[in-house]
Amino acid sequence: MTWRVLTSLLDIFIIAFIIYYLLNIISGTRAVQLIKGLILIFAVALLSQLLELNTVNWFLDSFLTIILVALPIVFQPELRRALEQIGRGGFLKEQFWQNWGPKEINDIISAVTDLAKDKTGALIVISRRVGLKNYIETGIELNSKISKQLIISIFQHASPLHDGALIIENGRIQAASCFLNLSTRSDINPRLGTRHRAAIGITEESDSIALVVSEESGVISMAEDGKLSRNLDEGELRENLAASFEKSKEKSFMRRHI
Numbered sequence: 240m241t242w243r244v245l246t247s248l249l250d251i252f253i254i255a256f257i258i259y260y261l262l263n264i265i266s267g268t269r270a271v272q273l274i275k276g277l278i279l280i281f282a283v284a285l286l287s288q289l290l291e292l293n294t295v296n297w298f299l300d301s302f303l304t305i306i307l308v309a310l311p312i313v314f315q316p317e318l319r320r321a322l323e324q325i326g327r328g329g330f331l332k333e334q335f336w337q338n339w340g341p342k343e344i345n346d347i348i349s350a351v352t353d354l355a356k357d358k359t360g361a362l363i364v365i366s367r368r369v370g371l372k373n374y375i376e377t378g379i380e381l382n383s384k385i386s387k388q389l390i391i392s393i394f395q396h397a398s399p400l401h402d403g404a405l406i407i408e409n410g411r412i413q414a415a416s417c418f419l420n421l422s423t424r425s426d427i428n429p430r431l432g433t434r435h436r437a438a439i440g441i442t443e444e445s446d447s448i449a450l451v452v453s454e455e456s457g458v459i460s461m462a463e464d465g466k467l468s469r470n471l472d473e474g475e476l477r478e479n480l481a482a483s484f485e486k487s488k489e490k491s492f493m494r495r496h497i
């Protein structure tokens with residue numbers, strides 16, 4: 240095989256990988272519908288060119304140009320998510336578990352299971368490598384140690400901080416009552432409300448983990464990478480957290496603490 244054939248094969252392989260990667264990122268988002276629409280308009284434009292339907296062709300060409308200019312504005316959240324996913328690839332990795340210990344993990348698990356028993360709604364976001372400063376700023380800053388009692392009291396109805404998400408970063412409760420962007424996915428169970436959509440949303444935009452206690456049913460869920468695992472008991476929650484940390488390649492942390 241000549242050098243030229245090898246580089247062409249490499250070229251094709253890289254493009255196929257990029258297309259696969261991009262499709263993976265947009266699957267299940269509203270971008271899928273848009274791409275279907277664009278393909279349809281493109282096919283009709285091509286057909287009108289072949290049939291020499293000049294006015295139709297001019298109209299569709301102009302329409303496609305306008306759509307291409309509007310794309311980055313309409314799909315700003317998806318583009319941000321894609322760039323963040325690329326940035327997370329490994330070379331920007333930081334030591335993000337340094338303030339964590341077994342007490343912190345156990346307090347979170349124990350608080351979540353107690354809240355679930357009382358059917359007290361809760362949303363807890365645990366940040367990993369991607370910082371959540373812009374979300375922390377939407378809430379009330381606490382910057383306090385993680386404690387089971389504090390987490391439970393924040394989510395009590397009488398607490399002025401119970402509405403919104405509690406955010407944990409670098410092993411500390413950074414803020415409560417934070418407002419998160421809701422996921423815009425079209426394939427989320429329609430019975431799930433805004434608390435669950437907010438949990439899915441934050442894990443689409445960052446590599447954080449979100450824990451949800453449903454006020455309606457007391458069910459515990461965990462979101463990661465835009466996917467929600469539901470109906471977790473204490474053991475499953477612990478296992479899921481361990482699996483997530485394992486994925487983060489923080490195996491030593493997992494072995495020591497979970």
Ligand SMILES: Nc1ncnc2c1ncn2[C@@H]1O[C@H](COP(=O)(O)OP(=O)(O)OP(=O)(O)O)[C@@H](O)[C@H]1O
Nearest residue numbers: 360402403404418419432433434435437453454455
């Ligand atoms: N964008 C958001 N960011 C953070 N928290 C939110 C957001 N939207 C809603 N919430 C929280 O979710 C609560 C409303 O939950 P809602 O009943 O709509 O959701 P749900 O997913 O059905 O949860 P539940 O099963 O607990 O009822 C709000 O009171 C608020 O605390």
